[in-house]
Amino acid sequence: MPIDIPFRREFSFEYGRLEPVTPGLRRIVARNPSPFTFQGTGTYVIGSGEVAVIDPGPDLSEHVEALLAGLPGERVTHILITHTHRDHSPAAAALKSATGAATYGYGPHAGGQRGEPGAEEGGDWDFVPDVTVRDGESIVGKGWRFEAVHTPGHTSNHLCFALADSGILFSGDHVMGWSTSVISPPDGDMTAYMASLDKLLGRPDAVYWPTHGPAITEPQAHVRAFVAHRRERETAILDCLAADVGHIDAIVERLYIGLQPGLRRAAGRSVQAHLIDLVGRGIVTSDSPPTLEARYRLLRP
Numbered sequence: 454m455p456i457d458i459p460f461r462r463e464f465s466f467e468y469g470r471l472e473p474v475t476p477g478l479r480r481i482v483a484r485n486p487s488p489f490t491f492q493g494t495g496t497y498v499i500g501s502g503e504v505a506v507i508d509p510g511p512d513l514s515e516h517v518e519a520l521l522a523g524l525p526g527e528r529v530t531h532i533l534i535t536h537t538h539r540d541h542s543p544a545a546a547a548l549k550s551a552t553g554a555a556t557y558g559y560g561p562h563a564g565g566q567r568g569e570p571g572a573e574e575g576g577d578w579d580f581v582p583d584v585t586v587r588d589g590e591s592i593v594g595k596g597w598r599f600e601a602v603h604t605p606g607h608t609s610n611h612l613c614f615a616l617a618d619s620g621i622l623f624s625g626d627h628v629m630g631w632s633t634s635v636i637s638p639p640d641g642d643m644t645a646y647m648a649s650l651d652k653l654l655g656r657p658d659a660v661y662w663p664t665h666g667p668a669i670t671e672p673q674a675h676v677r678a679f680v681a682h683r684r685e686r687e688t689a690i691l692d693c694l695a696a697d698v699g700h701i702d703a704i705v706e707r708l709y710i711g712l713q714p715g716l717r718r719a720a721g722r723s724v725q726a727h728l729i730d731l732v733g734r735g736i737v738t739s740d741s742p743p744t745l746e747a748r749y750r751l752l753r754p
């Protein structure tokens with residue numbers, strides 16, 4: 454029976470306005486809606502007077518201007534980046550030059566190693582954090598403290614940020630309410646993603662605020678559904694291989710019924726991510742390196 458993911462898509466906001474969403478937390482949504490960003494990038498502001506900003510968003514000057522216009526008399530002291538996709542980190546440069554705040558992140562996109570052209574069109578290769586943050590480290594400001602939680606998978610440098618004493622986890626694109634995450638090799642890694650879901654299951658966070666869409670108020674059930682969904686997809690891919698359907702295009706054709714044409718490429722990369730994981734676990738092999746074009750088969754039919 455297909456896994457029922459409890460998606461959450463009720464989302465009320467107004468573009469261009471910094472709005473309170475829960476005590477101590479404000480959000481402004483950038484006008485960059487797409488099949489990958491839902492209604493757009495949600496930029497969060499934590500604290501008051503001296504504030505932290507999480508994921509300043511895409512390179513859209515109207516977004517940075519609207520954010521600053523929403524903070525009269527306040528000072529941005531920290532800019533936190535969950536990961537280096539173009540809908541998350543590029544506006545850090547404009548926000549930093551307007552405020553002088555330092556940027557915090559795990560590191561440059563894909564460790565600074567530019568991947569194959571075309572595979573990484575979503576990456577922000579320009580961002581380099583002023584302060585490099587590792588798993589478990591704290592970022593402290595006036596009236597708030599974050600713990601960084603390294604959650605590779607969607608990208609290798611993805612961080613979630615847990616706000617101390619609040620039960621809030623800013624989950625970036627690792628766990629979202631409106632959609633599953635895109636896992637696109639080479640920087641996207643299914644093995645790491647599954648381990649990062651398990652990592653969140655071992656944490657006590659009570660509510661997740663992802664960068665796109667509404668809060669997730671039952672995060673454990675949500676993460677468990679994502680784990681089950683990926684296991685179900687993996688089983689379906691193994692069934693394809695058992696039926697001698699070994700090319701990614703043909704697997705996508707079989708598994709993604711009624712897929713929007715604009716999402717075919719992402720679906721192919723997701724299947725590839727599963728296959729790379731299965732090759733790594735010694736369950737599947739490929740006739741050539743595990744690319745989008747390779748032919749895959751079960752190692753032990």
Ligand SMILES: [Zn+2]
Pocket residue numbers: 536538607626
């Ligand atoms: Zn992303």
